[in-house]
Amino acid sequence: MPTDSNAENSPASLPYLVRLGNRLQRGLADWDVDRRDRHRQFLLSFQQPDGGFTGREGDSDLYYTSFGVRGLMMLGGMEEQLAESVGDYLRSLDWRTLGVIDLMNWLATALAVQVSNGCDLLANEPATWREEAAARLEAVRTSDGGYAKSPDGASGSTYHTFLVVLSYQLLGLPVPRRNALVQFLYDRQRDDGGFVEIGPMRRAGTNPTAAAAALLQEFGAVDEELRHDLRGFLKTVRGDEGGLQANSRVPFADSLSTFTGLLTIRDLSLGPLLDPERVRDWVQSQLEFPTGGFRAASWDSAADVEYTFYGLGLLALLAELEAGR
Numbered sequence: 001m002p003t004d005s006n007a008e009n010s011p012a013s014l015p016y017l018v019r020l021g022n023r024l025q026r027g028l029a030d031w032d033v034d035r036r037d038r039h040r041q042f043l044l045s046f047q048q049p050d051g052g053f054t055g056r057e058g059d060s061d062l063y064y065t066s067f068g069v070r071g072l073m074m075l076g077g078m079e080e081q082l083a084e085s086v087g088d089y090l091r092s093l094d095w096r097t098l099g100v101i102d103l104m105n106w107l108a109t110a111l112a113v114q115v116s117n118g119c120d121l122l123a124n125e126p127a128t129w130r131e132e133a134a135a136r137l138e139a140v141r142t143s144d145g146g147y148a149k150s151p152d153g154a155s156g157s158t159y160h161t162f163l164v165v166l167s168y169q170l171l172g173l174p175v176p177r178r179n180a181l182v183q184f185l186y187d188r189q190r191d192d193g194g195f196v197e198i199g200p201m202r203r204a205g206t207n208p209t210a211a212a213a214a215l216l217q218e219f220g221a222v223d224e225e226l227r228h229d230l231r232g233f234l235k236t237v238r239g240d241e242g243g244l245q246a247n248s249r250v251p252f253a254d255s256l257s258t259f260t261g262l263l264t265i266r267d268l269s270l271g272p273l274l275d276p277e278r279v280r281d282w283v284q285s286q287l288e289f290p291t292g293g294f295r296a297a298s299w300d301s302a303a304d305v306e307y308t309f310y311g312l313g314l315l316a317l318l319a320e321l322e323a324g325r
Contacts, residue, residue, distance in 0.1 A: 016214065016218060017170065021112075028312065046064065046304075048060045051090075077115075087117070194229075206260060209233060242279045243274075243279055262274060280315070280318050283314050283318075287307075293311075
């Protein structure tokens with residue numbers, strides 16, 4: 001499985017998800033053993049007998065498996081036996097039948113398995129497997145230049161377009177019609193400076209804004225005017241807790257929005273839009289459980305695999321910020 005992205009997709013030599021994972025792992029490198037182990041054991045408690053991970057209920061799910069594995073990699077990696085069990089779960093799924101979200105998660109998790117135990121789950125695929133995967137991605141391309149959730153989608157989704165680009169990077173292939181994709185993203189920007197998920201929406205959201213900004217950065221399409229717009233938008237979604245809200249009408253901050261927003265602030269050099277100490281205090285006092293795991297927001301009653309990833313990720317980014325100072 002490839003680990004290099006095509007230069008046409010990004011000026012960097014590694015896929016976005018690999019670069020991000022390496023950054024987050026470095027951010028938690030100084031954690032003490034006890035704290036690290038509490039969160040590792042919490043994540044492992046969601047692994048099922050088939051090797052996959054579950055959400056707060058139900059059976060193994062590729063979406064939660066991806067977050068579980070990414071969280072474990074952030075905390076120091078996966079032991080060989082654990083990686084083997086995750087690989088068994090991935091083998092039970094036919095990647096050719098997966099939608100955009102699951103295909104990206106399958107590829108990313110397969111790469112984590114390969115890094116952990118050297119097993120390439122795609123080693124026995126025909127030489128054309130990358131082209132087959134790309135054809136599945138292009139099947140959801142829409143006339144506006146973006147990508148939809150399914151072939152039935154009439155217009156592109158900012159989120160699914162982001163996932164498709166990540167998938168192309170993991171495949172080591174260039175995204176077709178890159179200029180059309182960049183224009184699609186610009187068309188999703190609104191007067192408040194942020195970006196929307198789908199065309200008819202008028203009010204921007206933190207997460208589609210972060211996805212659009214990340215892609216535009218990957219394509220070298222960020223200028224000072226866009227940075228100015230993003231600063232203005234992110235100021236409107238700052239919550240009382242110190243984090244970021246999903247949009248300006250939501251009355252509370254959440255870890256997902258704060259993580260993606262802080263990542264945008266860091267990667268696009270937007271300046272001191274958040275108070276790091278307030279964010280850290282909110283995460284550690286309101287979201288982190290002393291027994292392991294993180295919840296989504298102050299209103300949430302329980303921790304899960306997905307929001308543990310975002311909680312860990314936030315603390316890693318804050319450590320990166322502190323180290324940079």
